[in-house]
Amino acid sequence: MKLMMGQDELELGGKYLSTLRDANDLIDDMDAIHRRMDEDGYLLIRGLQNTEKVKAARQVVLDNLKANDQLDLDQPADIGVAAPGKKGRFLGGAKQVTHTPEFLSVVESPEIMKFFEGFLDGPVLTYDYKWLRAVGPGDNTGAHYDVVYMGRGTKSLYTVWTPLGEVSYDMGPLVILVGSHQFDAVKETYGKMDVDRDHVTGHFTNEPIDMVNQYGGQWQTSEFHPGDVIIMGIYTMHGSLNNLTNRYRISTDTRYQLETEPVDERWIGQDPIAHYAWTEGATVSMEEARKQWGV
Ligand SMILES: O=C(O)CCC(=O)C(=O)O
Numbered sequence: 001m002k003l004m005m006g007q008d009e010l011e012l013g014g015k016y017l018s019t020l021r022d023a024n025d026l027i028d029d030m031d032a033i034h035r036r037m038d039e040d041g042y043l044l045i046r047g048l049q050n051t052e053k054v055k056a057a058r059q060v061v062l063d064n065l066k067a068n069d070q071l072d073l074d075q076p077a078d079i080g081v082a083a084p085g086k087k088g089r090f091l092g093g094a095k096q097v098t099h100t101p102e103f104l105s106v107v108e109s110p111e112i113m114k115f116f117e118g119f120l121d122g123p124v125l126t127y128d129y130k131w132l133r134a135v136g137p138g139d140n141t142g143a144h145y146d147v148v149y150m151g152r153g154t155k156s157l158y159t160v161w162t163p164l165g166e167v168s169y170d171m172g173p174l175v176i177l178v179g180s181h182q183f184d185a186v187k188e189t190y191g192k193m194d195v196d197r198d199h200v201t202g203h204f205t206n207e208p209i210d211m212v213n214q215y216g217g218q219w220q221t222s223e224f225h226p227g228d229v230i231i232m233g234i235y236t237m238h239g240s241l242n243n244l245t246n247r248y249r250i251s252t253d254t255r256y257q258l259e260t261e262p263v264d265e266r267w268i269g270q271d272p273i274a275h276y277a278w279t280e281g282a283t284v285s286m287e288e289a290r291k292q293w294g295v
Pocket of ligand 1: 133135140141146159160161174238239240251252253
């Protein structure tokens with residue numbers, strides 16, 4: 001099966017793109033879970049979240065898309081087909097959606113909070129700002145480390161990517177560059193950047209094949225079902241495949257850390273300030289920044 005990431009075509013099962021492995025068999029053994037995270041830079045846990053709650057959260061997002069004329073109403077609404085000509089919608093920080101009881105009951109569920117209490121061995125918090133994406137036809141997310149967007153607090157901060165609905169290979173699922181959490185040269189340069197301080201565009205590359213040829217690793221993805229989650233550290237390079245369908249790929253990414261560790265102040269509180277200077281003034285292109293860093 002041929003899939004796309006940006007301009008690159010990738011064969012699933014080939015050298016550059018393969019499938020993620022789940023960690024469900026390790027779930028009762030926290031030492032093994034830590035070893036897996038150290039080895040792979042991510043954990044895929046199938047069915048961690050309650051499916052019905054995920055479906056209810058999806059419905060809230062679909063209602064918002066409908067209210068904004070983004071759904072093709074000639075198609076069954078729950079499939080989420082984009083209205084002709086409509087693109088994706090980034091709903092990060094849109095509290096009318098992300099702070100509904102339905103949405104919070106997924107991203108702040110007992111299941112996910114308990115997982116992190118065990119994983120981090122103490123009381124945990126989750127950032128108030130929630131990232132939510134309805135990725136439209138033709139769209140994808142470029143490859144990046146999360147640390148460049150949210151690295152002002154603890155580096156022991158974890159992202160949870162939660163699909164809100166079925167995500168097939170052609171709908172632009174999350175894709176991880178497995179091995180990238182050990183790319184020391186990239187971590188020491190790009191990984192020290194802060195988009196609001198440095199005004200550099202955030203995605204490290206739009207050329208996934210070149211990335212593997214230069215640094216190694218392998219892009220890996222999967223199909224996802226309601227209830228599945230991916231958990232990853234902030235130095236794990238990831239993005240998404242292109243959405244080749246006419247349906248929205250709906251997912252949320254949320255953040256978790258120990259309560260006792262420093263937090264990135266942009267993402268907490270009643271009305272988090274979020275990115276406040278990233279696109280102000282002249283922006284340095286990633287190409288230019290990478291030349292300066294020598295990576
Ligand atoms: O869902 C996507 O397209 C990107 C997700 C992401 O960047 C993240 O989980 O940090």
